Amino acid sequence: MAPKTVSSPATTNSFQSLLRSYNETTLPRLKLIDAFLLFLMLSGIIQFVYCVLVTNFPFNAFLAGFGSCVGQFVLTASLRSQVNPANRAEFKEVSPERAFADFALGSIVLHFFVYNFLG
Amino acid sequence: MWRDTSSALKALTSSHSLPATMSLALRFVFALLAVAAAHAASLSIASPRFTITAPDASQLRSQQLSLTEKPDALTLGQADVLKLTFQVVEQEEGKGVQPHQTFLRFHDEVTGEEGVQPVRVTPGGKAKFELNMARPPTSLPPTTTNPLKVSLILGSFTHSPAQYELFDLYVPASQSPPAHPDEAAFAPRPEITHTFRPEQRIPAKAVSAFFAAFVFWPWLVLVGFWFEISPRVPHLFSPHTLPFTVSLAAFEVLLFWYWVDLRLGQVLLYGGILAVPTAFAGKQALAKASERRLGRK
Numbered sequence: 517m518a519p520k521t522v523s524s525p526a527t528t529n530s531f532q533s534l535l536r537s538y539n540e541t542t543l544p545r546l547k548l549i550d551a552f553l554l555f556l557m558l559s560g561i562i563q564f565v566y567c568v569l570v571t572n573f574p575f576n577a578f579l580a581g582f583g584s585c586v587g588q589f590v591l592t593a594s595l596r597s598q599v600n601p602a603n604r605a606e607f608k609e610v611s612p613e614r615a616f617a618d619f620a621l622g623s624i625v626l627h628f629f630v631y632n633f634l635g
Numbered sequence: 636m637w638r639d640t641s642s643a644l645k646a647l648t649s650s651h652s653l654p655a656t657m658s659l660a661l662r663f664v665f666a667l668l669a670v671a672a673a674h675a676a677s678l679s680i681a682s683p684r685f686t687i688t689a690p691d692a693s694q695l696r697s698q699q700l701s702l703t704e705k706p707d708a709l710t711l712g713q714a715d716v717l718k719l720t721f722q723v724v725e726q727e728e729g730k731g732v733q734p735h736q737t738f739l740r741f742h743d744e745v746t747g748e749e750g751v752q753p754v755r756v757t758p759g760g761k762a763k764f765e766l767n768m769a770r771p772p773t774s775l776p777p778t779t780t781n782p783l784k785v786s787l788i789l790g791s792f793t794h795s796p797a798q799y800e801l802f803d804l805y806v807p808a809s810q811s812p813p814a815h816p817d818e819a820a821f822a823p824r825p826e827i828t829h830t831f832r833p834e835q836r837i838p839a840k841a842v843s844a845f846f847a848a849f850v851f852w853p854w855l856v857l858v859g860f861w862f863e864i865s866p867r868v869p870h871l872f873s874p875h876t877l878p879f880t881v882s883l884a885a886f887e888v889l890l891f892w893y894w895v896d897l898r899l900g901q902v903l904l905y906g907g908i909l910a911v912p913t914a915f916a917g918k919q920a921l922a923k924a925s926e927r928r929l930g931r932k
Contacts, residue, residue: 544864544867554856554857555856558856617921628890628906
């Protein structure tokens with residue numbers, strides 16, 4: 517991951533140190549989830565930019581695609597926060613397995629609605 | 636006639652069956668009507684006469700009316716008075732009779748306006764009608780320069796009715812009749828032109844294709860990251876977790892199949908059926924996973 521060169525060395529340094537600390541402290545599984553989150557964000561941004569710049573012609577398709585990105589992002593983010601061992605104190609009554617089951621169910625329902633809208 | 640009625644009544648009361656009674660009653664009514672029609676005389680007018688006087692009481696015109704030949708058209712000024720006298724008689728015997736209905740009808744043939752004025756008739760059949768243009772009756776229709784056709788209509792229960800064209804009458808033009816508030820609704824309405832929203836423009840194929848390809852490069856980012864991270868998934872294919880993974884994949888396949896082919900009821904049914912093994916497999920897989928996690932800790 518090459519650091520982006522920004523205006524001042526101070527911000528570059530802080531950004532680099534942030535990335536380094538992230539790399540070192542985060543568990544591999546959490547990094548997996550983070551990659552997925554990044555992917556979702558990028559997809560959503562591209563779809564939104566297309567809708568704004570070019571056309572929103574099959575509006576239902578745009579809603580389905582963008583909604584799927586946003587919904588899946590929300591579900592995955594909640595999964596990540598519930599699964600993170602550092603948050604164990606916050607989520608006493610929700611085990612990681614339960615969180616994953618919720619995630620799976622929520623994803624399936626979301627996909628169902630998205631496919632309905634896709635047309 | 637009375638003999639017929641009594642015999643009919645006897646027949647009515649003596650017969651016992653209902654259809655026979657009904658037909659007898661009908662025949663009785665028809666007989667009565669036929670009797671009445673055969674005896675009806677026709678009405679006629681005797682000695683019809685009109686007089687037009689000016690407001691200063693000088694006589695402008697006075698004439699006997701003939702039922703067969705119409706006189707020259709009458710003209711009334713702004714304050715003239717028209718007096719009409721006649722006697723209603725039976726045609727054959729010439730006896731004065733008071734009919735049930737005596738009307739004078741003023742009809743403008745060009746515009747179609749008409750007015751009907753009842754005329755009072757004495758029991759002896761004598762009738763008198765006065766039209767004062769200074770105070771015209773409400774039954775006079777709105778007039779223009781067209782002549783009004785004046786006709787006499789006689790109606791009676793006991794005599795056959797009669798209608799006689801008397802004369803044409805020119806009166807001063809009145810104000811035009813008021814337009815009915817609903818009149819516009821009965822004429823053809825203006826044509827409705829619809830304006831539809833213009834068709835949506837589809838963007839150029841090149842732009843569309845470029846963006847279709849462009850939207851997929853995040854997948855490359857994702858796959859690249861996953862390979863780099865490459866977390867260990869030691870128990871993925873164990874008999875505990877595999878059914879769960881497979882059923883989740885089956886759900887995704889079902890949803891894709893729904894997008895392509897299925898209908899709503901079918902997908903809900905299949906989804907419901909698939910949910911049962913998924914729930915069991917999930918319970919099993921996640922219980923094992925938690926056991927493993929707690930055991931390791």
